[in-house]
Amino acid sequence: MLQGGSRSRRGRLAAYAAASVLILLAGPVLLGGVGSWLGARFAFLFFGPEEDQSVEELRAFAVELMLENGALREEAMKAARYRTLLGMTRTLPQEAVAGRVLYRTEGLVEGTLVIDRGSRDGVVPGAVCITAEGLVGVVEEVAEATCEVLPITSPGMRVSCMTYPSGAVGILQPGPGRTLQLVDVDLSSSVAPGDEVVTSRYGGVFRDGLLVGTVSESLTGRAGLALEFSVTPAVDFTRISEVLILLEPPPETE
Amino acid sequence: MMRSGSAGGVPAVAGAVVLQFMLEVTLGRVFAAPDVLLLVLVYLSINHGDRWSIEGAFWAGLALDMLLHQPPGASSLGLLAGMVVATLVLEAMPRESRGAYLLAGGAGSVACDAVFFAAASRPFILSLDSDMLIILPRAVLTLAAGSAAAAAGILAGMVRREAAE
Structure with a gap:
């Protein structure tokens, strides 16, 4: 038969049951904390300090490369777009300036496109705006650093x-x-x-x-x-990001 | 901690913990695993002192929780409860017998699993559901395993007697 039933047995049972409950409640935290602490201090015993440091360096380098790769991918997309536009400027008899669509204004019927090129870049009202796909519209208003292009889908355009x-x-x-x-x-x-x-x-x-x-x-x-x-x-007006604005030819001097 | 004189039981409990772990990750994944560890602890507490029903249950449960990635302390609490119930059943029995041992193992298994489910459930108690029904087949399998062990013991005794004669 089982021995015990004494006060000491009940005491031990209660103590171990309490210990179980304590481990159950605080065990994951204690184990996690102690494990992290031990890992942080004694990992070099298993992996060595140099190797650990090099792994950290490699990880940081990998993140850096990932970020750089993303930026390069974006630049490649831009370069492809500019290459197409550049090809057009070579065939056009006019000078042109490349610009980026900053935002679209929301008109009652159709909004305009605000481009990051203005009078200081040689843009004048009435200048023609195109993309690699085709005609976008006409410059309606010009500020020093920006201009507003009225797309050909605007109600007033002919x-x-x-x-x-x-x-x-x-x-x-x-x-x-x-x-x-x-x-x-x-x-x-x-x-x-x-x-x-x-x-x-x-x-x-x-x-x-x-x-x-x-x-x-x-x-x-x-x-x-x-x-x-x-x-x-020909142009998808909802997805325009880069445009060319054809500049007026400079007055011929004799 | 366990005192001197329990050295023979330590390998038995360690083996039982490993066996229970293997059963849980094989049979337990498919259907249900018997509480072999509880049977071994009941056997040891009968034959080698009640330290196996308390200290043995606690440390064996903790080791099993670590092996099975269960909430640490849940199996310890379950095994302690199971051993208490098994002790009560054995004390209520008129005499020692293999039947009493089996009955104590079965009752202990039910108590052990019930407490384990309650302790391991997150949030406590509130998340208990029909998964608890597995307690009954586990108890039946525990009885079956105990019966098999008892039958093996009887056969081994018979063989030994014959060899001695």
Whole structure:
């Protein structure tokens, strides 16, 4: 039979039960704290101080490299974008200045784009703003360091355009939503969906040949003396970040 | 701490802790594991003194908690409770017998597991659920393991007697 049942047995039982409860309540904290303390002080016995230090250095170096890698990736994306823009400036007969979209103003109907280039960079009101994809709009207001670009999707914008390869002339104006419409197109023209819409020089604002969009469909069923077409913009106006602003050529000196 | 004269029991308890650990990570993961450790402690407390029902239960439980990554102290508390119940059952028995030993082991197993579940639950007590139903199959398996051990003991005794004759 089990021995005991005495007062000392009850005392021991109570003591060990109390110890169990104490370990149960404070055990993880004590074990964790003591373990951390021992680890911090005696880890060198197992790993050696030099190795431990080198591991810490390598870890810090890895973090540093990760951060550097992220920054380089962003720079690479920017470089690719600038390369495209640079290619365009080489083909354009005009000087251009690259700018970054700082923010968009929210107008009642359509906001404008605020660019980090202004009068000190040679930007003037009426300057044409483009991206690698195509025409963005026209500079409306210019401050010293910033300018405001009115996109071609704004209600007041009208752009004289031509279709390619069909060669029809028309006026580009904003349509419903963020679409564009090419109106006043000659009835005898043979514009087809897929034709590119580019600027013409007839308006006097834009140089010719800047891509605006692509004819998506003919707006049939409307009575009138001219054809109308729906145009899909070449530029995604919600994702513009870098632009080129075409500068006015300097006055020729004799 | 355990006193002198208990040296023979230490390897037995250490072996029982390792065996219990192996059972918990194998059978326990699939269904339920018997409380072999409790049976060994009951056996040792009957034959080698009650220190095995207190100090033995405490240290063995602590070692098992460390091995199984359970809340430290939960198994100790459970084993202490199990040993108290087993002691009460044995004291209530009219005479020592293998049946009494088995009954004490089974009752101790139920008490041990109930207290263990309560102690290891987070938050305490409130998170107890149907998982506690595993206590009954564990008790049955403990009885089965004890019966197997008793049968093995009887057979070993018979073989020894025959060899002696």
